[in-house]
Amino acid sequence: MNDNNGMSWTDDGCEAWRVRYHKEICHGLAQALSNEEFTDIKIIIDDKTFNCHRIVLSIMSPYFSAMFASGMKECQDGVVHLQNVESGAFEKILKFIYGGQDVIDTENVDSLLQAAVMLQIKCLQERCEEYMVGKLDPENSLGAWKLAQGHGCSCLAERAFQFILYYFEQIWKTEDFLAIDCDELLQIIDNNNLNIKSEELVCEAVMRWVHSNVDNRKKDLPRIFEKLRLPLIQPEYLIDVLEHNKLITHNQPCRDVLEEAKRYHLLPARRQEFVSPRMSFRNFGDFEEVVVCVGGTDDNSKTTQRVICYSEKRSKWFSLASMPHDPGVEFATCSYGNAIYISGGSTK
Structure with a gap:
């Protein structure tokens, strides 16, 4: 299609103009923020004041939109004292809102994600999650998983958890592993997608976690042993290691689970009759039913x-x-x- 001046408006041409338009409007908004032109709301965090525009904040943040529409006294006065957001993080957020700048780095991604969740800036939250997924490693994956769970970031939580399951043989040796709670530990070791060479390794990880705070964690052993797949462990490990651990032998529920595994190994002719939730093979294991x-x-x-x-x-x-x-x-x-x-x- 040609316009009156003979210019061709192809799909590629329209897309190029859209890109130019977005650049222009982002540049204009960034200038308005930088020059504090036509501002109508002050956001105060600690001792720092940010002069902003209600309409811009409202468009990007349902949190601000609801606040400005509520008729609250702060909004009528044109001053909002914002809590639970760091001033440095909010400064970065304004650059993202007004100019579309990619302001995320390893130092600020945690604080930006928390602020984006609180302010309901969905696109910034998704960008933070995407960034953290790309930076996952055995040292930070547990922290990312817990942060995501605490802030309802389902995408990051799912990707971090799958990373933990796949690289568990490295992750259980980290210091962060010792800081998880019992429910989080159970969620990991009970998952069929846990990527391990043997169930003995799960026992080693569990006992390392328990011994790191034995006085407070020994009470959790019965719950943990219910999830350990002891029948799939070599009998030598059951006898030489677990049966000599006093934390286990002095705990009746743990002893019961251990005896069940010993019976499985002592009576191989009856294994087809053996029924136990602890007999389920992992998806990454060498065996499957x-x-x-x-x-x-x-x-x-x-x-x-x-x-x-x-x-x-x-x-x-x-x-x-x-x-x-x-x-x-x-x-x-x-x-x-x-x-x-x-x-x-x-x-x-």
């Missing part, structure tokens, strides 16, 4: 040596190693531990 189909008939109604299994976790069928010979029909199967035994069979 499957349904196995042995033998049967093929499309031509002939018996087969095939063995297939179905993974409920992955919603998929897999082929296992075939039987060494075709048992025909009327054979029996039984499991012993993770092995399957076949007996009998007939070619009739």
Whole structure:
């Protein structure tokens, strides 16, 4: 499409003009803030005063919009004393609101996120969360998770928690791990997505957490032991380590969980009858529970040596190693531990 001057208004041209328009309006707003032109509200934080524009603050912040529409005395006087926001953080927030500046760095992101949540500046909150997700590491992920939970930042909380689960083998050795509370610890160790090489490592992490403040935390051991998957631990560890720990042996609920795991290992022939919430395999583990189909008939109604299994976790069928010979029909199967035994069979 051409205008009267012969200029082409293509989609690319419109987009370029939108970008130019946004730059111009942001520049104008930033100038109005810097020059304090047409200001109609003073925001006072501690001993610092910020001269602002109600309409600009209201557009970006439902918090200010509700305040200015309420008819409160402070608004009528044109002066608002803002609590629970640092003056340095608010100065950065004004640069973001008026000029769209990216004002976030590692030093101020925590205070900016808290202020953005309080002032209901959604786009700044999302930018802070995005920044923190990009900076997650084993040293800061627990702090980011707790901060996000405390301020209702669901995106950051979810991403930080998934990071904690995946890098748990590094995170449990940090000092921040010792500062989490019991409920947070349980939330981590009970998750099926916990990425660990063995359940022994979870026990080591738990006991490190308990011993860091043993007088106050030993009471939490029964709740914690309910979530430890002791049947999946090597029997040597159960006997040589856990059974020699007085915090465990002097606690009846913990002893009961330990005895359950010992029975599982002592009676492998009965494992298929063993039912316990502590027998669930992790999604990152070497094992998972499957349904196995042995033998049967093929499309031509002939018996087969095939063995297939179905993974409920992955919603998929897999082929296992075939039987060494075709048992025909009327054979029996039984499991012993993770092995399957076949007996009998007939070619009739």
